[in-house]
Amino acid sequence: MPNITGHTELVGLMAYPIRHSQSPTTHNLAYDKNGDDVIQLAFEVDNDSLEAAVESIRALKMLGSNISMPNKTVVHQYLDEVDDAARLCGAINTVVNTRDENGNVTGYLKGYNTDGMGYWQGIKEEGIDFKGMKLVLIGTGGAATAIAVRGALDGLGSIDIFNIKDKFYPRGEEIVNIINENTDCKAEMHDLADLDLLKEKMHAADIFCDATGVGMHPLEDLSNIPDGSFFKPDLIVTDTVYAPRETVMMKQARDAGVKQVYNGLSMMLFQALIAIELYTGKSTPVDYMKEQLGI
Structure with missing residues (x-):
């Protein structure tokens, strides 16, 4: 020191x-x-x-x-x-x-706001050029908002945001409107309860990010993803949680054969x-x- x-x-x-x-x-x-x-x-x-x-x-x-x-x-x-x-x-x-x-x-x-910068710098440090890529994002809180906005400003092709229909859902709709009105990225908002659509979007995506507190204490035994069939091997899977270092969702992804799985430490x-x-x-x-x- x-x-x-x-x-x-x-x-x-x-x-x-x-x-x-x-x-x-x-x-x-x-x-x-x-x-x-x-x-x-x-x-x-x-x-x-x-x-x-x-x-x-x-x-x-x-x-x-x-x-x-x-x-x-x-x-x-x-x-x-x-x-x-x-x-x-x-x-x-x-x-x-x-x-x-x-x-x-x-x-x-x-x-x-360096939260979004930090997330995308971590992606770039892994040798990933995310410009033009499709992102599926769960969450509408501060971390999710920063990730979505910074990614859109820096060249993401599209963002599909999913969240449960709670009091924070309208914030997700606001984020989508902000991105569509201020960037070249195309953003859409969806209900997390629509699991068929979530699976469809994840199978079409390049990057998946869970930016909620699910997987962190006291929700460390839970995942927003029902099972491994939602993942594809070449999907880049990220979680903003860093304690524990491997969440249930991350383990699901690895067990499904996903090669690039990252926690929130970076x-x-x-x-x-x-x-x-x-x-x-x-x-x-x-x-x-x-x-x-x-x-």
Whole structure:
């Protein structure tokens, strides 16, 4: 870990609750490896204290802050600028205190969403060029939204989103409209209960992603996929869950002969590394981070 000096610069992590987060471990490993006199600290900040906390980024000349729930969808109102993907997602997980030509922070705050960037960077790291590909995506939450929007902006051919018909289903319809109106990607929304359609779409797809919490505690014994017949061997299968490292869905895919099956660890890692590069301008050795974090 770096020594704290009078020159040490601060990156925040603002959410509530947040003391359980592994983000400071990841960030501080990277800053240390890159030789940066920077440290990340976690702060328990909710919606009531968020405006003051964001103002502290300016007042304390912080490099910025990661943002998690419940602040992702409301922090935009306190910023000076929001990038396209974050604006379309309606969620921000990274606030950057932009720098001038001399490298000094300016107090002009820009918001990003690195969740989608992290997912697709993980796909690219596996040597996969996803432009023009067909994605089947389960979920309409924050991770699903970020994955869909970023993928559409970066050249996916089509996205079929499935979700149960709960109170979050209309959010999926909103995502579909946003993608169709703002990108060249074709998106459609479907009821997850229509299993025949789900199987049909998965058999026609190039990439499948479950971006729900199914497979994670307390749902670790469950899968959104009924059985292995929904998979084909050349389908790229991904799960945003990283604990456990193999979900029931992932095991179903492997048992069905799928060769490329990935959990959410790479998304977690790359969304952090992208944020770190936004703060410092430096890229971090990926192999080193994977070794240190046991990925």
